[in-house]
Amino acid sequence: MPALTTGAHPALPQGIVGQGLIRTVPGWESRAAYEAGGGYRPGLRGAALIDAVAGRGLRGRGGAAFPVARKLAAVAARPGDRVVVVNGEEGEPASVKDRWLLRARPHLVLDGALRAADAAGATTAYLYVSDTAAAASLDAALAELDHLPVDVRVVQVEPGYVAGEETAVVNAINGRPAKPSEKPPRPFEEGVRGLPTLVSNAETIASLPAVALGTASRPPSFLMTLGGAVPRPGLYEVPFGTPLGEVTEVLGGLAGTALRDVRGYVMGGYFAGLVNSRGHGLPLDYDALRAAGTGLGCGAVTVLGPGDCAVGAAALLLAYFGRENAGQCGSCFNGTAAMAGVAAALARGEAGQADIQRLERWCGFLPGRGACGTLDGAVNVAASLLREFPGEVRAHLHRPCPLCAEADFLAAASPFALSPDSITPPAGVLRPAAPRPASHAEAAR
Ligand code: SF4
Numbered sequence: 001m002p003a004l005t006t007g008a009h010p011a012l013p014q015g016i017v018g019q020g021l022i023r024t025v026p027g028w029e030s031r032a033a034y035e036a037g038g039g040y041r042p043g044l045r046g047a048a049l050i051d052a053v054a055g056r057g058l059r060g061r062g063g064a065a066f067p068v069a070r071k072l073a074a075v076a077a078r079p080g081d082r083v084v085v086v087n088g089e090e091g092e093p094a095s096v097k098d099r100w101l102l103r104a105r106p107h108l109v110l111d112g113a114l115r116a117a118d119a120a121g122a123t124t125a126y127l128y129v130s131d132t133a134a135a136a137s138l139d140a141a142l143a144e145l146d147h148l149p150v151d152v153r154v155v156q157v158e159p160g161y162v163a164g165e166e167t168a169v170v171n172a173i174n175g176r177p178a179k180p181s182e183k184p185p186r187p188f189e190e191g192v193r194g195l196p197t198l199v200s201n202a203e204t205i206a207s208l209p210a211v212a213l214g215t216a217s218r219p220p221s222f223l224m225t226l227g228g229a230v231p232r233p234g235l236y237e238v239p240f241g242t243p244l245g246e247v248t249e250v251l252g253g254l255a256g257t258a259l260r261d262v263r264g265y266v267m268g269g270y271f272a273g274l275v276n277s278r279g280h281g282l283p284l285d286y287d288a289l290r291a292a293g294t295g296l297g298c299g300a301v302t303v304l305g306p307g308d309c310a311v312g313a314a315a316l317l318l319a320y321f322g323r324e325n326a327g328q329c330g331s332c333f334n335g336t337a338a339m340a341g342v343a344a345a346l347a348r349g350e351a352g353q354a355d356i357q358r359l360e361r362w363c364g365f366l367p368g369r370g371a372c373g374t375l376d377g378a379v380n381v382a383a384s385l386l387r388e389f390p391g392e393v394r395a396h397l398h399r400p401c402p403l404c405a406e407a408d409f410l411a412a413a414s415p416f417a418l419s420p421d422s423i424t425p426p427a428g429v430l431r432p433a434a435p436r437p438a439s440h441a442e443a444a445r
Helices: 031-036 046-056 068-076 097-104 106-120 132-143 166-173 202-206 208-213 244-250 256-260 277-281 286-291 310-324 330-347 353-365 374-388 390-396 402-406
Strands: 004-008 082-087 122-129 151-156 197-201 221-228 234-239 264-266 274-276 300-304
Touching: 031 106, 046 068, 046 106, 046 208, 068 082, 068 106, 068 197, 082 106, 082 166, 082 202, 097 106, 097 132, 097 202, 097 221, 106 122, 106 132, 106 151, 106 197, 106 202, 106 208, 122 132, 122 166, 132 151, 166 197, 197 202, 202 208, 221 244, 244 256, 244 277, 244 300, 264 277, 264 310, 274 277, 274 310, 274 374, 310 330, 310 374, 310 390, 310 402, 330 353, 330 374, 330 390, 353 374, 374 390
Parallel strands: 004 234, 082 122, 082 197, 122 151, 221 300
Antiparallel strands: 221 234, 264 274, 264 300
């Protein structure tokens, strides 16, 4: 896997604790280092914090982009005890941001979890992860804290594309398989132990301390994993609205003719499909990207260069969806397999016009038919291939391109996958010497 670097866009404050989420820490940020930067200080609480979150326009950073204040208020309004879950199960293989935050800045995430629990009226906070190093980092951070106002527990599950879906999260914590279930009820109505539950992504939760303390970055920013055909792939903090081409050039290090050679982008991890080279000019903003037929999702973008074929990339992604769906919904199980089959045949030069018409038909009626968004993600890939790369699709009818002729479309288990292990400097891969403190953690399921 390529080595990843970290950094912030030049328009953002560099390395100031409490403003940017990216802060260069030598491996692992201790409680003392976090507090020295202002962490754990008292700030806005309760309804005042929820109002500030609403004013900031903070949306969930796991992919769905749901307004965070509405989720918080919905849980806070329910009677009785409530639960908060920090969702650090980063199922998108092209994204590393949550694992980096959990590994390198666990106190930032914990500070956010405590503030979220306070605002939601929760007495328990779960830290839900699949990454062993992230779990170890959280355990070590918890061991540095005492007299916590809520019961904080680490739950570690097996990784999986669907394991981070909010109902899968609740199911796993309740002792069932980490697979999505039908909604309603949604977790805010009936979640962990049947209690109203806020399930919120790790980056989202890590954004709360700065909002509570009034130190959130101006302009508002998000964590972006930039991978693929760039000289400096990495994890970057980027202002919302920055054109994708600017990020590719300024942070990714791709300039001049190399930038003009970009064939396109895979957007939102795997979920939001492909865009062609018009992606250079698209602002990295929820609404602008949605209007352009794509999405920001979890903020992971893969650059497709001269060595990549969009048809081949789509075939790899659809094969992944065909393998990774939870096999619960017939339309998803059969639909992803069928789309993957056509995409693989197209890449091999074995598909005809009738296959493309079938793909178009499926893209019309499959969206929304799964219990979770996985089927929609697969449709996004297939539909965007047809929309953004019609010339490449035509060129593959009856004959593979030279790149696809060389490719093995079943070989890549997780295409364009990145690992936080490859971040330079290392992102706090820390293993505590002591076992997990019983009062703060529960055994991995
Ligand atoms: S839509 Fe697909 S991944 Fe989601 S629950 Fe149904 S079968 Fe599983």
